[in-house]
Every structure is written in structure tokens, then in C-alpha cells.
Amino acid sequence: MxxxxxxxxxxxxxxxxxxxxxxxxxxxxxxxxxxxxxxxxxxxxxxxxxxxxxxxxxxxxxRKNELSRPLIANVDVGVIVTSVVDPKLSTALLDRFLVHLEKNHIQPVIYISKMDIANDHEKIAVKDIVYEYEKIGYHVIAVDEPSKEEAISKIKNAFAKDFNQHTIMFMGQSGAGKSTLLNLLDENLNLKTGQTSQALGRGKHTTRTIELLPLLGGEFADTPGFSTLNFEGIEQVELTEYFPEMLCRRDMCRFTGCLHDREPKCAIKSAVAQNEISEFRYQNYLNFLDEIRQQVKY
CATH class of the missing domain: 2.40.50.140 (Nucleic acid-binding proteins)
Known part of the structure; x- marks a missing residue:
């Protein structure tokens, strides 16, 4: 055997x-x-x-974990690649990825690409978003046109353990720059890159299959780009567990099993009102919660 x-x-x-x-x-x-x-x-x-x-x-x-989209098992780190522009950064999509990584106990790293082609207004907006995610405790990488050495250094520094002990999954919307980043990390990969469709506002799929390949002493999976993820298998009361800034306050709510929506004396809503939890993260949470409710109906 x-x-x-x-x-x-x-x-x-x-x-x-x-x-x-x-x-x-x-x-x-x-x-x-x-x-x-x-x-x-x-x-x-x-x-x-x-x-x-x-x-x-x-x-x-x-298995220690398993994702259905992309279909892969035993992942340690998920690098979410999202671009400032072309396609435009979506915190709703970013939070969808984060929820799925949190659910499967996969360490998230957020990599923001195409900073070098963003205008001043877009860069300021991104800095505000980066601040909110770093405040939660997420590791965010956002640099202007990184060199190979800088990209490698920042990716490695994002991991708590030795790089060569990780299985890393690179994920994100089509056209966000996953393959470009991987080619920067290892030019021998020579992965295909694609441009964003102007008609659809999303990238052309350049990665067709999932394959584990060596990278800087570890293993990585470049996954097909996609822009939709549902919340199948996630219960309404469970969703809070995948928002760290809400999870740490959940026991402060008046009611056990509080969904932080219409309930009175909710610690989460109070934290939003006091700017301790960002408004856009809370709104994304409510939208996801409503989506889960709709799934239950059908």
C-alpha cells in the first residue's frame, strides 16, 4: 500500500x-x-x-476541510485576489469569500491587485477599505506595482507558519489578477492571463482546472475565477461565526440566538452605530442573512 x-x-x-x-x-x-x-x-x-x-x-x-467551489480539500491558506479596478473591487464578493474561508478554518489573506492603474480617488477609497479589514485582524496586501522580491516577501509574511508547510489556494473573481500574481511569484509557471470583458465587466476564465503545483517550497492551487458563491449549508444563526468582529460581541446581545437584524438591545447593531463595526460589513451580513432565508424557503 x-x-x-x-x-x-x-x-x-x-x-x-x-x-x-x-x-x-x-x-x-x-x-x-x-x-x-x-x-x-x-x-x-x-x-x-x-x-x-x-x-x-x-x-x-x-480531510481537515473541503470546499465545494472550488472543489478542493485540505487547504491551509486562502489568498483572495481582488482588484481595485477592471473589475472594480466589491466588498460584497470579498466578504463572500471570507465567509467560506472562515467556515472551513482556512487562514485568509487579502491581496489587492492593480493598484498601479488606480486613480487617486480609487486609491483613497481602497485605503479606507484596507483599514477596516486590518482592524478586524485580516492580513491585507495592497502595493503599487510590486517587484518580484516585494511580492514574495509580503506573501510569505502573511503566513503564521513556515511557507513550505502550507497548501495555498489562490481565489478570486475572473480577471482580478491571480495568474499575474502567481507568474510574479514564479516566472517558470508561465500561467495564462486574460483581460476583462468590457461588455460583461468581468474577466475571461484563464484557469480551467484545479491543480496543485509547487511554489516557493510549498504547494498552491490556482483556481478558476468565479463571481458567485451561495451559502448552502450555513444556518442563519451560524452566519455570525464567520464575521470575527461580530462573533466576539455575540454574547453581549440581550437574546441568545440573536440574528442582529430586528432584535432590540443588540450588541452588534450598537457597535455599528458607534463605528466599531463598519457599516458596509454589517450591510453585507444582512444581505447574506436574507439570502440564507430565501434558500430556506425553497
Whole structure:
């Protein structure tokens, strides 16, 4: 029995890298279908193989987390790449990503791209947004046209542990600059980059599949860009847990299970009124809460 990690999955084939960086092409046992288990990129697995091209994936080991979009498991850090312009920065979309990372206990890092093409008004607006997220405790990277050395330094400094012990997922809206950032971190990747569609206001999809690749001693996943995420599997009362600035005040509310919406004597609403919690974050929370309510109806 051999052990390894799935680094790519295409058309029913699973490519597994073992501890010696040898890559095996395998197919999953039919029993997975009966057990309703689907192996995904990032899974640690057991497999059998006499050669590099005809192996059998026999067991998926327990996961510490799993995302359905993008479909990947066992992620340590999620780098959310969002641009100032082209496409325009959306705190609503950024907060959607943050909620999903918080839910899966993945350390978030916010990387704001295209600062070099933003005008003065846009840069001032972004600085205000950066301040709000840093006040919460998020690590935010926003620099004008970073050099390779600066980009590497700031990305590495965002992690609490050694870089080479992380599996890092780069995620964000299409056209925000994920592939551009990764090419800056490692020019040998030579990932395709795309321009933003002027008609739709969003980027063309340049990343089609998920694959784990080496980066600066660790592993990373560049994921297909997307601009929609739902809150399937998240209960109304649970949503507060994924807003750190609200979670730390939740027990101060008068009512247990307070949704911080229409309830009286709510500590969260009081904190918003006193500018301790940003108005835009609270509004995003209410919008997400309403979306969850609508999902329950249907």
C-alpha cells in the first residue's frame, strides 16, 4: 500500500504524488461510488500501483476541510485576489469569500491587485477599505506595482507558519489578477492571463482546472475565477461565526440566538452605530442573512 496526495483530477483519472515527488496515474475503486465518496484535488490517499500509469486509488484519508467551489480539500491558506479596478473591487464578493474561508478554518489573506492603474480617488477609497479589514485582524496586501522580491516577501509574511508547510489556494473573481500574481511569484509557471470583458465587466476564465503545483517550497492551487458563491449549508444563526468582529460581541446581545437584524438591545447593531463595526460589513451580513432565508424557503 502506498500513500500520496491527489494533485490533479481529469476525466476519471487521479494523479497522485508520493513522498518522493513521483506522480502516478490512477483510477478510483468502484466502491467509492457506492459509498458516495468523491476523491478531490488535495486529498491525502492510499493507492496501489506497479507502474506510473496503471494505479488504483483505494482509500481517501480524513480531510481537515473541503470546499465545494472550488472543489478542493485540505487547504491551509486562502489568498483572495481582488482588484481595485477592471473589475472594480466589491466588498460584497470579498466578504463572500471570507465567509467560506472562515467556515472551513482556512487562514485568509487579502491581496489587492492593480493598484498601479488606480486613480487617486480609487486609491483613497481602497485605503479606507484596507483599514477596516486590518482592524478586524485580516492580513491585507495592497502595493503599487510590486517587484518580484516585494511580492514574495509580503506573501510569505502573511503566513503564521513556515511557507513550505502550507497548501495555498489562490481565489478570486475572473480577471482580478491571480495568474499575474502567481507568474510574479514564479516566472517558470508561465500561467495564462486574460483581460476583462468590457461588455460583461468581468474577466475571461484563464484557469480551467484545479491543480496543485509547487511554489516557493510549498504547494498552491490556482483556481478558476468565479463571481458567485451561495451559502448552502450555513444556518442563519451560524452566519455570525464567520464575521470575527461580530462573533466576539455575540454574547453581549440581550437574546441568545440573536440574528442582529430586528432584535432590540443588540450588541452588534450598537457597535455599528458607534463605528466599531463598519457599516458596509454589517450591510453585507444582512444581505447574506436574507439570502440564507430565501434558500430556506425553497
Amino acid at each position: 502506498q500513500k500520496g496526495r491527489i494533485i490533479k483530477a481529469i476525466s476519471g483519472f487521479y494523479y497522485i504524488k508520493d513522498a518522493h515527488n513521483q506522480i502516478y496515474q490512477t483510477r478510483a475503486r468502484g466502491v467509492f461510488r457506492l459509498q458516495k465518496v468523491t476523491p478531490v484535488v488535495g486529498d491525502y490517499v492510499e493507492f496501489e500501483s506497479d507502474n506510473l500509469e496503471e494505479g488504483t486509488l483505494t482509500k481517501v484519508l480524513p
